[in-house]
Amino acid sequence: MTDPAGAGADLDARTLELDRAHVFHSWSAQGALSPLVVAGGQGAKVWDHSGRTYLDFSSQLVNVNIGHQHPKVVEAIREQAATLATIGPATANLTRGEAARRIAAKAPEGLDKVFFTNGGADAVENAIRMARLHTGRDKVVSTYRSYHGNTGAAITATGDWRRVPNEYARGHVHVFGPYLYRSEFWATTPEEECERALHHLRRVIEAEGPASVAAILLESIPGTAGVLVPPPGYLRGAREIADDLGIVLILDEVMAGFGRTGDWFAHTAHDVVPDLITFAKGVNSGYVPVGGVIISDPIAATFDERVFPGGLTYSGHPLAAASIVASIDAMESEGIVEHAARIGADLLGPGLQRLAAKHDVVGEVRGTGVFWAIELVADPDTRQPLPPELVGKAKAALVERGLVPSWPTTGSTSSRRAWSPRTR
Numbered sequence: 048m049t050d051p052a053g054a055g056a057d058l059d060a061r062t063l064e065l066d067r068a069h070v071f072h073s074w075s076a077q078g079a080l081s082p083l084v085v086a087g088g089q090g091a092k093v094w095d096h097s098g099r100t101y102l103d104f105s106s107q108l109v110n111v112n113i114g115h116q117h118p119k120v121v122e123a124i125r126e127q128a129a130t131l132a133t134i135g136p137a138t139a140n141l142t143r144g145e146a147a148r149r150i151a152a153k154a155p156e157g158l159d160k161v162f163f164t165n166g167g168a169d170a171v172e173n174a175i176r177m178a179r180l181h182t183g184r185d186k187v188v189s190t191y192r193s194y195h196g197n198t199g200a201a202i203t204a205t206g207d208w209r210r211v212p213n214e215y216a217r218g219h220v221h222v223f224g225p226y227l228y229r230s231e232f233w234a235t236t237p238e239e240e241c242e243r244a245l246h247h248l249r250r251v252i253e254a255e256g257p258a259s260v261a262a263i264l265l266e267s268i269p270g271t272a273g274v275l276v277p278p279p280g281y282l283r284g285a286r287e288i289a290d291d292l293g294i295v296l297i298l299d300e301v302m303a304g305f306g307r308t309g310d311w312f313a314h315t316a317h318d319v320v321p322d323l324i325t326f327a328k329g330v331n332s333g334y335v336p337v338g339g340v341i342i343s344d345p346i347a348a349t350f351d352e353r354v355f356p357g358g359l360t361y362s363g364h365p366l367a368a369a370s371i372v373a374s375i376d377a378m379e380s381e382g383i384v385e386h387a388a389r390i391g392a393d394l395l396g397p398g399l400q401r402l403a404a405k406h407d408v409v410g411e412v413r414g415t416g417v418f419w420a421i422e423l424v425a426d427p428d429t430r431q432p433l434p435p436e437l438v439g440k441a442k443a444a445l446v447e448r449g450l451v452p453s454w455p456t457t458g459s460t461s462s463r464r465a466w467s468p469r470t471r
Contacts, residue, residue, distance in 0.1 A: 058096035059084045073197070074209070083446070088115030093451075101446070105453045109270060109418070110328035112306050113374055113383060120334055123373030127365050136163070136362035146368035149375045150330065150341060153311040155320040160347040163339045163363035167301035167327035168196025170338035171264070173357050174323045175200045177342065178262035178295035180356075181349045185217070186255060188248070189264040190224035192272035195299055204264055207272065220260075222251045224269065225281050228411045228422065229430065237278035245284040257292040262323075267313035270302035274420035276413055282317040289322075295346070297323045301338065302418075305329030306378055309388030309416030316415070322346055331374045337367035391416040408433065 062084045072080055084095040091114055094100040106112060113120065127142060134140055147161040162177075164170045175187055189195065191206035202209060203216035223231040225244040232243035252260055263285055269275040282298070289296040298321040303313035307329055310316055314324075323346065327338030361367075378384055391414065399419060403409040410424035423433040423441070445452050 055086075055095070055097035058086070062086075062096065083451070090114040090116075100449065102450045104450050106417075107333065107454050108328070109302050109307065110333040112329035112387075113332040113377060117332070117374070117377060119377045120331065120370050120373040123369045124334060124366055127369035131365050133361075134365055135360070136358065140363065140365055140368070142365050142368040142372060143363040146363070146371040149372060150326070150339070153305075153375075154324060154341045157320070158324065158341045158343050160342040160344075161339050162342060162357075163337065163359075163367070164327075165336050165359055165361055166196075166338040167299075167325060168198040168201040168338075169359065170301065170325040170327055170340050171195045171201040171204065171297075171299060172198050174297045174325050174340045175204070175262060175264070176357055177323060177340065177346055177349075177355075178297060180353075181346045182261045182293065182295060184259055184261035184294075186220055186260045187218060187262045187264055188220045188222060188252060188255070188260060190266075190269065191221050192224055192226060192275060193266055193269050193299075194271035195264065195266070196301075218261075220251065220255055222248050224265070224275065225278050226273075226275050227278065228413075238280075241278040241281045241284065244281060245288065248285060249288050252288065252292060252294070257294070260292065260294050262295040262297050263289050264297045264299065266299040266301075266303065267317070268303045268308060268415075268418065270418070273422060274414045274418055276415055277317065279317070282314060282319040286319045286321070295322045297321060297325065299325045301325055301327045302329075305375075306384040306387050307416055307418045309384065309391050311384060313415075313418075331367065331370040334370045334374070335364065335367040336361075337364065337371065387416045391419070395419055 063082070066082055067080070071077065072082070083101075085093045086096045087094055088103065091103055092100050093103050093115065103111065103115070143163070147163075150161050151159050162173060164173060178187070179185060187200070187204055189204040189206060193204070193206040194209070195201040195204045197209070197213075200216040200219070202213040203219045206221050223244065225240045227234060227237055227240040230240055232240060232247065234240035234243055248263070265282070265285060267282065268277065286296055288294070298314050300312050300314065304326045305311060305328070307313070308316070312324065314321065322343045324341040325338070326341065331337055395414070395417065399412040399421060402421070403412045407427045408423050410422045410427060410430055412419065412421055414420055423438060425431045425433050442452055
């Protein structure tokens with residue numbers, strides 16, 4: 048793509064001018080921002096108006112699982128807009144029903160109902176609400192290394208630094224989850240890490256009073272915290288604790304779900320069936336804002352004769368539903384989930400391990416499917432994290448070479464605090 052007349056450069060400049068004059072960005076100090084201009088995309092690439100192309104290496108916010116501008120999904124949205132652009136959630140709509148059917152078909156047996164939301168954060172909000180109403184209890188236990196969204200209960204359930212200035216919701220308790228590379232439990236093997244993290248989880252719940260705990264809320268694979276794949280047995284052990292103590296198990300699949308890990312849901316590989324599953328992002332690759340909760344039959348039955356006190360104007364929006372139907376159908380027909388598993392096993396995993404063996408700055412590589420993290424360290428022996436300013440320089444150098452490793456790319460790292468887990 049070329050821009051001989053310079054018209055694209057003018058559009059890029061105009062885009063930045065409008066952005067800085069009128070757009071207020073998330074998770075940022077506004078004054079130092081210089082966002083990357085994106086005018087279009089196709090597949091795994093995006094470009095600006097001038098024609099400079101970038102490899103979108105993190106699929107935007109780890110959500111464009113099917114790629115940019117998939118023709119079947121775009122056409123489904125177009126056709127639905129021409130048929131019925133919007134309708135309220137109290138109606139029965141064929142496209143909405145077909146979307147719910149396809150989602151439930153990917154969930155474990157016994158989770159047959161879907162409550163649609165506008166995104167992942169309000170999916171978590173409503174899952175918490177369902178758990179509290181179902182159990183008659185209040186507290187929610189989640190992990191410190193987690194991110195569940197930026198609304199009231201979701202951000203308070205979050206474990207990282209973004210929770211601290213936003214703690215307005217009640218009844219939240221945090222625990223340390225498994226993370227062997229920086230073990231909080233002085234573990235040396237995955238088995239020790241699993242056993243000790245589960246003991247910690249149970250003891251915190253016992254100390255809080257099991258009869259006060261409504262839900263254990265876990266990301267099947269914590270994503271923003273660093274793609275922390277749980278050791279074998281951890282999610283199953285959390286399920287056992289929940290069963291023993293009458294607690295609802297909520298698995299957050301907003302980032303990991305719908306093919307990202309090489310399975311339709313990340314928890315599938317861990318042989319566990321949750322009570323509630325939250326989803327968003329990959330269900331339609333973010334083409335239209337949507338999320339939801341997949342509900343187990345017992346929890347759904349709680350509201351057969353009792354009003355569920357929750358709702359959203361755009362719940363099950365027909366444009367979002369159409370994009371879900373087309374996205375899931377395309378992923379099935381094109382073998383996208385299976386392809387993600389092969390990419391992870393045959394290319395990404397081995398390639399990243401070779402980088403780790405070659406460079407001391409790579410402390411650990413971890414992941415599955417097309418969901419991976421490289422943990423950068425200043426010292427491989429102490430595992431001291433690489434300073435944020437050096438991470439920022441590395442990221443800027445990648446963008447300069449046409450690869451965007453993560454979004455947002457703003458040109459400034461000073462506005463974002465780094466999560467700094469303790470060293471051993």
